[in-house]
Amino acid sequence: MPATAEDLKNIPRHIAIIMDGNGRWAKERGLPRTEGHRQGAETVRRVTQACGDLGVEFLTLYAFSAENWKRPKREVDALMKLLEQFLRIKTPEMHEQNIRLQAIGRLHDLPESCQQQLHRSIESLSQNTGLTLILALSYGGREEIIDGVKSLIESVERGHLDKGMIDTEVFSKHLYTRYYPDPDLLIRTSGEMRLSNFLLWQLSYTEFYITDRLWPDFAKEDLEDAVRAFGRRHRRFGAL
Numbered sequence: 001m002p003a004t005a006e007d008l009k010n011i012p013r014h015i016a017i018i019m020d021g022n023g024r025w026a027k028e029r030g031l032p033r034t035e036g037h038r039q040g041a042e043t044v045r046r047v048t049q050a051c052g053d054l055g056v057e058f059l060t061l062y063a064f065s066a067e068n069w070k071r072p073k074r075e076v077d078a079l080m081k082l083l084e085q086f087l088r089i090k091t092p093e094m095h096e097q098n099i100r101l102q103a104i105g106r107l108h109d110l111p112e113s114c115q116q117q118l119h120r121s122i123e124s125l126s127q128n129t130g131l132t133l134i135l136a137l138s139y140g141g142r143e144e145i146i147d148g149v150k151s152l153i154e155s156v157e158r159g160h161l162d163k164g165m166i167d168t169e170v171f172s173k174h175l176y177t178r179y180y181p182d183p184d185l186l187i188r189t190s191g192e193m194r195l196s197n198f199l200l201w202q203l204s205y206t207e208f209y210i211t212d213r214l215w216p217d218f219a220k221e222d223l224e225d226a227v228r229a230f231g232r233r234h235r236r237f238g239a240l
């Protein structure tokens with residue numbers, strides 16, 4: 001069903017997506033896994049544009065997890081190359097769409113040329129005022145919390161922060177996501193019911209939407225279905 005004005009009343013401010021199923025998509029077609037990732041990158045372009053059109057403010061995509069380094073080197077290399085290529089080729093298009101780019105994760109783990117391209121793209125899109133696309137790269141929720149704890153300890157040791165002042169709000173300011181609101185809606189494709197170390201802290205009150213659709217097949221209509229389902233949820237944040 002195409003989105004109607006009624007559906008568009010309650011657009012999530014921040015959508016986070018676990019993009020899963022690239023490998024299965026390729027396997028179903030007798031293609032190499034990397035072909036699934038290539039199609040997956042095309043979906044990234046499509047969904048980013050669709051989120052911008054809907055008026056979503058932040059879109060966080062789980063593009064490469066801290067655990068993904070354990071995949072065969074050939075697949076890791078192909079993913080890094082794909083990411084670099086995507087950024088190089090799609091940055092002008094993102095600029096035309098007024099998209100701003102950010103990244104979270106242990107970015108220094110990425111190959112040097114990938115880091116450079118990422119920083120070039122972030123810089124050249126930094127003045128844009130539309131959708132903020134946040135790529136989670138070499139990202140792990142537990143690792144982020146550990147990095148946050150280290151950063152907190154450092155602040156206390158330097159005398160910038162009193163231990164007694166630490167609360168959830170202060171801690172949030174020591175996470176990679178300190179500049180962004182928590183996600184309102186989490187989408188996971190290809191049917192798996194798990195978080196896979198994604199945004200563990202930030203998803204505390206997020207609405208979940210799991211679809212069987214594989215990421216390369218995920219279309220604008222699927223995004224609209226998710227947003228429509230979100231619109232029907234009653235969020236209480238633990239209250240009545």
Ligand code: FPP
Nearest residue numbers: 019020021022023024037040041063083086
């Ligand atoms: C999960 O599919 C997907 C990934 C591990 C990486 C996501 C990467 C992309 C969508 C392409 C590149 C990204 C950008 C931002 C250009 P899977 O391989 O785990 O699939 P499977 O569970 O079916 O094997």
